[in-house]
Amino acid sequence: MPLGLSVASRSGLPARRFGELAAYAETAGFDNFFVAERVADSLALCQAALAATSTITVGTAVANARLRHPALTAMTAATMDEQHGGRFLLGLGVANPALNEDSLGIPPAAPVPFMRDYVASLREVLAGGLGLDRPARREVPVYLAGLRPRMLRLAAEIGDGVLLNLTTSRTIPDAIAQIRAAGRQPAVGCVLPCALGVDRADARDAGAELILGYARHPAAARIFAASGHTDELARLARLLDDGRRAEALRQVSDALVDDFLLWGDEQEVAGRLRTYLAAGVDLPILFPIGTAGDQPDRSGLSEWDTAVRRTVEVAARIRPLIDRANH
Numbered sequence: 445m446p447l448g449l450s451v452a453s454r455s456g457l458p459a460r461r462f463g464e465l466a467a468y469a470e471t472a473g474f475d476n477f478f479v480a481e482r483v484a485d486s487l488a489l490c491q492a493a494l495a496a497t498s499t500i501t502v503g504t505a506v507a508n509a510r511l512r513h514p515a516l517t518a519m520t521a522a523t524m525d526e527q528h529g530g531r532f533l534l535g536l537g538v539a540n541p542a543l544n545e546d547s548l549g550i551p552p553a554a555p556v557p558f559m560r561d562y563v564a565s566l567r568e569v570l571a572g573g574l575g576l577d578r579p580a581r582r583e584v585p586v587y588l589a590g591l592r593p594r595m596l597r598l599a600a601e602i603g604d605g606v607l608l609n610l611t612t613s614r615t616i617p618d619a620i621a622q623i624r625a626a627g628r629q630p631a632v633g634c635v636l637p638c639a640l641g642v643d644r645a646d647a648r649d650a651g652a653e654l655i656l657g658y659a660r661h662p663a664a665a666r667i668f669a670a671s672g673h674t675d676e677l678a679r680l681a682r683l684l685d686d687g688r689r690a691e692a693l694r695q696v697s698d699a700l701v702d703d704f705l706l707w708g709d710e711q712e713v714a715g716r717l718r719t720y721l722a723a724g725v726d727l728p729i730l731f732p733i734g735t736a737g738d739q740p741d742r743s744g745l746s747e748w749d750t751a752v753r754r755t756v757e758v759a760a761r762i763r764p765l766i767d768r769a770n771h
Contacts, residue, residue: 465749486506521534585604604631607729610704649735
């Protein structure tokens with residue numbers, strides 16, 4: 445079973461540590477190491493990861509395309525890929541209006557037409573077009589993030605792969621169906637927030653924090669609704685709007701956490717992963733989130749560092765369970 449690991453740029457870990465964690469994942473047998481962009485340049489962090497490794501594929505999951513001209517993205521991606529033996533994978537998304545428009549002041553854009561034009565320009569540059577005379581030595585793989593049907597279909601139509609997020613065992617079949625409707629068979633990666641190998645109460649609390657982080661996200665709200673959590677999510681959003689966050693945390697149900705967080709004992713986690721694989725996911729991507737039990741280490745690195753290392757260790761034990769079941 446191919447397996448990926450994603451580390452959040454918002455973890456605050458230094459670039460050097462991203463490289464060390466990528467090397468740790470490589471040694472443990474992971475196939476892909478991704479950087480999730482939020483408050484740092486994911487392409488720069490990928491460069492640190494590539495420099496510290498020799499075989500693992502490194503990529504963005506995802507970089508915010510709204511922040512970058514497609515020509516610059518293409519040139520940077522091609523240079524990194526060439527320098528590191530064809531091991532770079534470019535994952536792109538459009539983030540959300542709260543970040544792009546409200547926080548960063550970027551003019552609004554319709555996501556699907558924007559991404560179609562962006563990828564066309566990016567690939568033209570990679571081929572040596574737009575007046576640039578140094579085409580890429582290799583066609584850098586471009587994966588596109590999708591949450592809703594139109595973007596999923598576009599990602600399947602023009603991408604080398606599709607990156608899913610916020611899926612559940614109930615919604616993954618429909619997401620895969622949207623992808624297959626494009627008539628192509630792109631690779632499908634699925635980001636799975638996880639709290640592995642920790643106390644169940646700590647994992648549950650971390651999952652509740654994760655849910656509240658998405659409670660007022662418009663696209664995420666529709667996805668949560670598709671999993672049957674419309675009323676609960678609306679109630680949580682109202683509590684957050686009223687400034688009653690502590691109460692909202694207490695009211696997140698175990699059922700909601702179960703749907704959107706990979707947690708439990710190793711057999712339970714292996715079973716969940718097998719469900720995603722059976723539905724058509726080619727690459728599960730573990731996205732560790734910190735818990736109350738993850739303390740900063742002696743060097744002062746954040747609890748994210750502890751969570752990533754713990755996840756790698758647990759995954760190394762779970763993977764054989766899945767591989768044996770598949771044979």
